[in-house]
Amino acid sequence: MFELKKKDISKQDLWQKANIVLPQFDIEKIENVTYQNPVWVHFGAGNIFRGYIAAIAQDLIERGELDRGIIAAELYDYEIIDRIYKPYDNLCLVVTSDAKGNLEKKVVASITEGLKCDKSFEADWQRLCRIFENSSLKLVTFTITEKGYNLFDLKGDYLPAVKEDIKNGPQSPKSSMGKVAALAYVRYKSGRKPVAYVSLDNCSKNGEKLQSSIVQIAKEWAKKGLVEEDFVEYLNDDSLVSFPWSMIDKIVPRPSERIKELLEKDGLENMDIICTSKNTYIAPFVNTEKAQYLVIEDSFPNGRPPLERAGVFMTDRKTVEDSERMKVQTCLNPLHTALAIFGCLLGYKTIYEEVKDEHLKRLIEKIGYDEGLKVVVDPKIINPREYIREVIEERLPNPYIPDTPQRIATDTSQKMPIRFGETIKAYTENSDLNVKSLKYIPLVIAGWLRYLMCIDDEGRVFEPSPDPLIDELKKHLEGIELGKKYEDLEERLRPILTNEVIFRVDLFKVDLAQRVVEYFKEMIQGTGAVRRTLQKYVN
Numbered sequence: 001m002f003e004l005k006k007k008d009i010s011k012q013d014l015w016q017k018a019n020i021v022l023p024q025f026d027i028e029k030i031e032n033v034t035y036q037n038p039v040w041v042h043f044g045a046g047n048i049f050r051g052y053i054a055a056i057a058q059d060l061i062e063r064g065e066l067d068r069g070i071i072a073a074e075l076y077d078y079e080i081i082d083r084i085y086k087p088y089d090n091l092c093l094v095v096t097s098d099a100k101g102n103l104e105k106k107v108v109a110s111i112t113e114g115l116k117c118d119k120s121f122e123a124d125w126q127r128l129c130r131i132f133e134n135s136s137l138k139l140v141t142f143t144i145t146e147k148g149y150n151l152f153d154l155k156g157d158y159l160p161a162v163k164e165d166i167k168n169g170p171q172s173p174k175s176s177m178g179k180v181a182a183l184a185y186v187r188y189k190s191g192r193k194p195v196a197y198v199s200l201d202n203c204s205k206n207g208e209k210l211q212s213s214i215v216q217i218a219k220e221w222a223k224k225g226l227v228e229e230d231f232v233e234y235l236n237d238d239s240l241v242s243f244p245w246s247m248i249d250k251i252v253p254r255p256s257e258r259i260k261e262l263l264e265k266d267g268l269e270n271m272d273i274i275c276t277s278k279n280t281y282i283a284p285f286v287n288t289e290k291a292q293y294l295v296i297e298d299s300f301p302n303g304r305p306p307l308e309r310a311g312v313f314m315t316d317r318k319t320v321e322d323s324e325r326m327k328v329q330t331c332l333n334p335l336h337t338a339l340a341i342f343g344c345l346l347g348y349k350t351i352y353e354e355v356k357d358e359h360l361k362r363l364i365e366k367i368g369y370d371e372g373l374k375v376v377v378d379p380k381i382i383n384p385r386e387y388i389r390e391v392i393e394e395r396l397p398n399p400y401i402p403d404t405p406q407r408i409a410t411d412t413s414q415k416m417p418i419r420f421g422e423t424i425k426a427y428t429e430n431s432d433l434n435v436k437s438l439k440y441i442p443l444v445i446a447g448w449l450r451y452l453m454c455i456d457d458e459g460r461v462f463e464p465s466p467d468p469l470i471d472e473l474k475k476h477l478e479g480i481e482l483g484k485k486y487e488d489l490e491e492r493l494r495p496i497l498t499n500e501v502i503f504r505v506d507l508f509k510v511d512l513a514q515r516v517v518e519y520f521k522e523m524i525q526g527t528g529a530v531r532r533t534l535q536k537y538v539n
Ligand SMILES: NC(=O)c1ccc[n+]([C@@H]2O[C@H](COP(=O)([O-])OP(=O)(O)OC[C@H]3O[C@@H](n4cnc5c(N)ncnc54)[C@H](O)[C@@H]3O)[C@@H](O)[C@H]2O)c1
Pocket: 043, 044, 045, 046, 047, 048, 049, 074, 075, 076, 077, 080, 143, 144, 145, 146, 147, 148, 149, 176, 200, 201, 202, 203, 248, 249, 250, 251, 252, 253, 280, 281, 282
């Protein structure tokens, strides 16, 4: 028996027998050099970071292209550090599966520290301040989910923690963006030092989103005299501080029991999967697919590691934007969300099973090839039609990637604007297109309203995935029962369908709301009505 710990890395024969590849570098040496002169900090210590970003750093270290690791900092869910980083010496076992079931298992040791980013953890906070003061710091990356960047609630008011941060200044931040702004201020105070803040989340114009949140907080502080006006100027000076845009793509599902069992059979101890009190599903290992795409705007005022040597496309903003529109807005994520919603309603527990369902497969083909491709701009570095084909025919059906509709259904309210709203808006803005020709995106929106009833197509109650707006949204569906007729559905659903934060447009104003309501009406006609509606419209 052996453990995923530094002390056991020397037991090479055991790892070899288990077919697990070990890091090809001196872990302690990299840790020491990184401690002295850090180059790369990452916020959001979750699964994609460990399974993709940290693996890129490891690849570069092994190729001799990088001599330092990444410092992981957690803004929100500190249990990740206490239960998954510390006990395993920051090591991670990355398990990659292809569609034939071949597994590649690799220990990733490029994460040199795991820090809790909050002032209540004084030592970690001080360490982060020292890191941000260091001239060597070149890039700060983020995978903190779409909602991590939010400053405002649905009514447009500051979220409570943000309000507090604005009042108190950079000394004791509590919100995620407040903490990042405070650390940016530390760097500013240490001599206006250059750095790049790179969002790697699935949001459109993710760099702009990160920049606007940090700058907004800085402006509020400056208005109150809590920081210098020059701090805002520093943040807006792209020769000093940049917020490159990016597109990231690799399906990294929640850790799977099957992989855990396989690893235990290999003799590895303590491979338990945990769900933290903040609902992060995480384990000492990460399971993922082989396919991966990362496209980053090449704007790094203090330099950067040669990421292109690890397969990252380093390019201009337009190419990033086109790649992102292709992936997040049209060719992958909308298909994923459609499967998430209907999967929960139709009782599916895995994505690959859903893709075998002829109606669901047809639905995602229609959303991708018919409705999405019309607004896609070819990013040139990846072919959109071929990309959708790979997604539908190879990636989603991979039975060894145990992804679930329930994971993807997390935070759907936050994803709607990007995954569907942008396409609807693009149809309204393009004189060659008619927004009323959209049929399948409205079907998904109607499916989402049906999902918000938290009753599946067989009439069973289900627990919806976490979503910051779930309680508020559910209220509008309260009292609606399967099999009953309602004359006032349009009025009941109006508060959701007019919400431009959720759909980028008012669905009534663009004449799509009536279609959504019609579909919804059909979906509540009784048990089995979701399936019947789906079948009727995709055929
Ligand atoms: N997993 C994937 O397949 C995948 C693929 C492409 C992009 N992404 C992007 O990465 C994000 C994270 O995915 P993951 O697989 O690491 O998820 P995860 O659940 O494993 O981790 C989520 C991370 O975000 C942090 N977080 C959550 N809410 C936050 C908040 N309000 N403020 C700050 N941090 C917060 C968590 O603490 C955790 O570190 C996704 O939302 C998406 O934008 C994921």
